[in-house]
Amino acid sequence: MSLEPVSQRTQPVFLRNVRFGFGGRVIQDEMTFTIEDGEFVAVLGPNGAGKTTLLKLLLGLIRCEAGEVMVFGRKPRRGNSGIGYAPQFRTLDANFAVRARDLVGFGLDGHRFGPGFPSRKRRKLIDEVLEEVHATEYAEASVGELSGGERQRLSLAQVLIANPGLVLLDEPLTNLDIAGAQEIITLVSRLCASRKVAVMLVTHDINPLLPHVDRVLYLANGRCAIGPPQTVITRETLSVLYNHPVEVVEAMGKKFVLGVET
């Protein structure tokens, strides 16, 4: 008899024994975990480990080869408005001349202009979310005039405006300086607490996230480990995951993984 608690499978994310890959090549196998409402999970792992592909699986953009995936108790499906997604490689440059507030509005109705939300309600929603990400002061600016950190805040606002229960952020901290990264992390962390949004944030550097995340999902070598940072980012867990001796050195409250690509 199993002593595991019976899952209702209605969590933001439920995966059991999942395998995915491309053209016969397995990227991840036996992936089993759940993510609860309001949880902040960092997704880590070396290039090619399958982090982006995992998000695409949850978005219904690819299918798994084995196992079971549920998002809020349903099979993943494209266009699920319950999920907010900020992709890894964004070409905000295409929106160079667009005003910040209009870019955020795209999150309500995609890249379509014209009838959608009534304009007063739309304006109120945009104002509220801009305030939430502290971007009110440049609401009227063109996106092209803004810094990387300011654009990231808009990107977050664009994701949040549709009020998702699950937010997938693929490397939102790339190209940000320490202060910029810290600001995004603080915003996301507050969001998990206030809106009870579950967040999966992909990154290559756990350190700025250490004080904020509930758990870490670490992908490597076709396998994964999940748990609080103090149990996952350890010599023991990572050496098993990579099937290779790994050292974790701690200094000044930071963790440094030695011996492998991270």
Ligand SMILES: Nc1ncnc2c1ncn2[C@@H]1O[C@H](COP(=O)(O)OP(=O)(O)OP(=O)(O)O)[C@@H](O)[C@H]1O
């Ligand atoms: N559409 C595709 N067709 C074939 N192979 C793919 C496809 N998409 C991704 N892959 C392969 O799957 C593996 C995992 O890719 P993925 O983009 O998920 O990695 P990642 O962990 O996000 O890496 P990075 O840190 O570089 O962003 C890579 O080896 C990649 O080449």
Ligand SMILES: [Mg+2]
């Ligand atoms: Mg990726």
